[in-house]
Amino acid sequence: MTQSDALRRDLVAANHILAREGVLDAFGHVSLRDPDDPGRYLLSRSRSPEIVAEADIRRFALDSRPDEPETGPFYAERVIHGAVYQLRPDIGAVCHFHAPAIMPFCVTGTAIVPVSHVGATMGETVPSWSGRAVFGDTNMLVSTAEEGASLAAAMGPHWAVLMANHGAVVAGRTLREMLFRAIHFCRDAEILQAALRLGKVTPLTPGEIRLSAEVNLRDTVLQRAWDYWLHRATQSRSSRPDMAAE
Numbered sequence: 534m535t536q537s538d539a540l541r542r543d544l545v546a547a548n549h550i551l552a553r554e555g556v557l558d559a560f561g562h563v564s565l566r567d568p569d570d571p572g573r574y575l576l577s578r579s580r581s582p583e584i585v586a587e588a589d590i591r592r593f594a595l596d597s598r599p600d601e602p603e604t605g606p607f608y609a610e611r612v613i614h615g616a617v618y619q620l621r622p623d624i625g626a627v628c629h630f631h632a633p634a635i636m637p638f639c640v641t642g643t644a645i646v647p648v649s650h651v652g653a654t655m656g657e658t659v660p661s662w663s664g665r666a667v668f669g670d671t672n673m674l675v676s677t678a679e680e681g682a683s684l685a686a687a688m689g690p691h692w693a694v695l696m697a698n699h700g701a702v703v704a705g706r707t708l709r710e711m712l713f714r715a716i717h718f719c720r721d722a723e724i725l726q727a728a729l730r731l732g733k734v735t736p737l738t739p740g741e742i743r744l745s746a747e748v749n750l751r752d753t754v755l756q757r758a759w760d761y762w763l764h765r766a767t768q769s770r771s772s773r774p775d776m777a778a779e
Contacts, residue, residue, distance in 0.1 A: 540565060541590045544575055546763055547708055551628065552583035553766040554716050561630035561700070564614040565708050567592065568625070574618055579606045595619045596678065609676040616681030617688065617704055624704045626711035629675075631700035634722040639695050645722050646736040652721030653737055653745035654714045655693050655703075662687035663697035673699055693718055709755040712762070717749075 544565045551557040564576040577589040591607070592600040597615035599607060614627045638645050642661065647653045664671055667683050675684055675696075684702065688694035692714060693703045703718055705711025728734045737745065748754070 536569070538587075540567070540575060541587045543708055544577075544590055545585055545587050546766065547626075547712055548577065548582040548585040549766040549770065550712060550759075550762040551630070551715065552581075553769050554719075554762060555634075556628070556630050556632050556715050556719055557582040558631070561628070562608050562610070562614075563628040563711075564611075564626065566618055566625045571618075571622065573600070574614055574627075576608065576611055576614060578604065579608050597681070609674050612678055612681035613675050613684060613702060616678070616685035617702065620682075620685040620688075621704070623706055625706050626708040627702065627704045628711055628715045629700060629702050630715065632719045632722075634719040634726070635695065635701050637726060638722060639700060640698055642697070645695065645718070645725060646734075647721060647742050647745075648725050648728060648734060648736050649717070649721050650745050651713075651717040651749055652724070653742045654710075654749050655718050655721065656691055656746070657739055657742050658691055659693045659695060660687055660689065660691055661695045661697060664699070665697065675699075707755075709759050710750055713749065713755055713758050716758075716762070 547563050551563060559581045561582060562576060564574045567573040567575060572595055573592050575590050575592055577585045578591055580589050591604055593611060593615065595615045595618050597612045610629060613629050617624055617627050645659050647655055662684050664673060664675065664680060668680060675681055684694065688702060693701060695701050703711060703715040705714050725734065
């Protein structure tokens, strides 16, 4: 197996894992910067993440133009990925999603803060971005270079950004780091919602966030989590005759 084959295989696995864990559904998408060409990234053609296959993976320049324009259709919001990669050379993987766990925060403007050990990987601050505030009334898709650049700038040096009434973007230095962060970003949001219903919330301290994130982003932890989630995704697919052959 070549390195290119391995990258495509891992990106397909990430699509299936994020779908299995409730981060992605029929919509949303995940990309991976090409380590051999940092000016390119890999992203599926426009398909629902749960059914993405290796043959669907395409290469895009950082302006989000496909290397092979005739092989679409493509995600309209792929500009999110290109804009983030352009702004942040340290980022190697990006996910855009609309998980139910985070949507109440997107709708109300309530901040998501780390309240769990693994949730610390989101970082101390998760900024918010409003397309309406910048561009007025739109169809709410981030589909132009200007919209993508505005969203990426709002994320800035952080690892996640909430999008008003829309969803979120989460990034990582590697695919597995992004995966861990995105899944536990949603889990932390679920815990935070439940805690707010019970009473006063005690978030992690800045020191706890820094130290916990450092522990949870170690390679051994990321590998353990990847193996677990990949097993769950693989078992889920093998139990469905309509997907087992893909």
